[in-house]
Amino acid sequence: MAVFNHPEFDQHEQVVFCSDAETGLKAIIAVHSTRLGPAVGGCRLWDYVTDEDALVDVLRLSRGMTYKNAMAGLPLGGGKSVIIGNAKTIKSEALFRAFGRMVHRLSGSYYSAEDVNITTHDIMQVNQETPFVAGLEGKSGNPGPFTALGTYQGIKAAAQHKFGSADLSGKTVAIQGLGSVGFYLCEHLHKEGAKLIVTDINQDAVNRAVTQFGATAVGLDAIYAADADIYAPCALGATLNDETIPQLKAKIVAGCANNQLKRPEHGDMLRARGILYAPDYVINAGGIINVAFEMRPQGYSAEESTAKVMQIFDTLLTIFNRADSQQLSTSVIADIMAQEIIAKGKTA
Numbered sequence: 001m002a003v004f005n006h007p008e009f010d011q012h013e014q015v016v017f018c019s020d021a022e023t024g025l026k027a028i029i030a031v032h033s034t035r036l037g038p039a040v041g042g043c044r045l046w047d048y049v050t051d052e053d054a055l056v057d058v059l060r061l062s063r064g065m066t067y068k069n070a071m072a073g074l075p076l077g078g079g080k081s082v083i084i085g086n087a088k089t090i091k092s093e094a095l096f097r098a099f100g101r102m103v104h105r106l107s108g109s110y111y112s113a114e115d116v117n118i119t120t121h122d123i124m125q126v127n128q129e130t131p132f133v134a135g136l137e138g139k140s141g142n143p144g145p146f147t148a149l150g151t152y153q154g155i156k157a158a159a160q161h162k163f164g165s166a167d168l169s170g171k172t173v174a175i176q177g178l179g180s181v182g183f184y185l186c187e188h189l190h191k192e193g194a195k196l197i198v199t200d201i202n203q204d205a206v207n208r209a210v211t212q213f214g215a216t217a218v219g220l221d222a223i224y225a226a227d228a229d230i231y232a233p234c235a236l237g238a239t240l241n242d243e244t245i246p247q248l249k250a251k252i253v254a255g256c257a258n259n260q261l262k263r264p265e266h267g268d269m270l271r272a273r274g275i276l277y278a279p280d281y282v283i284n285a286g287g288i289i290n291v292a293f294e295m296r297p298q299g300y301s302a303e304e305s306t307a308k309v310m311q312i313f314d315t316l317l318t319i320f321n322r323a324d325s326q327q328l329s330t331s332v333i334a335d336i337m338a339q340e341i342i343a344k345g346k347t348a
């Protein structure tokens with residue numbers, strides 16, 4: 001398995017392979033960049049088919065965190081970790097403590113947090129071995145509502161740019177995924193008077209959205225062609241692809257899901273169709289912004305964190321305007337802006 005000449009290797013500062021025979025821990029920690037501050041990014045527990053799959057994931061995700069943190073204006077770098085194994089069988093306090101000891105050896109160049117299949121309870125166990133964790137219970141708490149607030153602000157910024165007004169009353173938003181972010185997002189949109197079209201594999205969540213927000217429910221595949229002004233992907237990655245983009249009736253794509261574009265060129269495909277795309281790692285930064293406020297020496301403040309999350313509106317307007325003037329897709333412009341911030345070595 002090649003690392004330094006791997007296609008996903010992007011001058012990562014450290015890629016650490018960790019194993020602990022006693023607990024069965026097999027993990028990879030990738031520190032992509034500490035140029036702006038300590039690398040922060042969650043730990044994902046996944047039953048990867050091969051070690052190579054785990055490496056690809058951690059290399060990509062850690063680079064993504066560098067860009068996300070830079071664009072959010074945070075004094076943080078980018079990192080990520082993956083634990084290889086079945087979430088139903090591998091979890092134990094001993095395993096998470098062994099992982100914590102590995103994180104500790106990096107002396108604070110990487111801070112871990114929750115991600116797929118990792119709960120705040122698991123992170124508390126990691127925390128028994130190292131202070132280099134974020135997103136603990138009883139501190140900044142559930143990031144979902146902050147991610148939802150940022151996504152809501154991002155949708156308003158996109159409406160401002162595309163329709164000339166940030167007012168969403170009377171606008172129709174199609175939401176894919178009513179989980180811990182999607183449901184809070186529906187609440188904001190409903191409160192402002194938007195009409196909602198929703199889908200989820202979880203029928204209970206759909207029923208709640210219909211009852212509480214008067215949403216119209218559609219089938220899983222019908223969400224792309226829904227008669228909506230805005231499509232908000234809030235479930236899976238790679239839902240913007242060759243099959244779905246031609247179906248979209250919405251003029252805006254703005255949602256919280258990670259890695260929405262299946263491939264980078266799908267950003268250009270959206271632009272060619274006249275659809276305004278809010279780059280995922282910019283619009284969904286509310287959660288990491290909230291976590292960053294927990295990490296400050298002066299301690300957490302929900303008020304200050306909320307104010308920073310609200311800035312996602314202006315960041316997106318800057319991206320949209322620059323994309324227009326440079327005749328490039330918004331996803332390309334976001335990457336260029338992130339690279340500029342990282343090259344400068346400090347956040348705005």
Ligand SMILES: NC(=O)c1ccc[n+]([C@@H]2O[C@H](COP(=O)([O-])OP(=O)(O)OC[C@H]3O[C@@H](n4cnc5c(N)ncnc54)[C@H](O)[C@@H]3O)[C@@H](O)[C@H]2O)c1
Nearest residue numbers: 143144147177178179180181200201234235256257258287
């Ligand atoms: N939670 C956060 O703060 C946060 C921050 C940044 C990005 N994100 C991203 O936002 C997305 C949603 O996160 P979340 O925390 O709400 O997750 P979640 O697991 O709570 O919710 C996801 C929802 O999507 C639904 N879903 C799964 N497959 C589906 C399908 N094929 N069609 C429709 N619905 C489907 C699930 O049933 C669930 O209700 C993910 O991509 C996540 O990576 C979340």
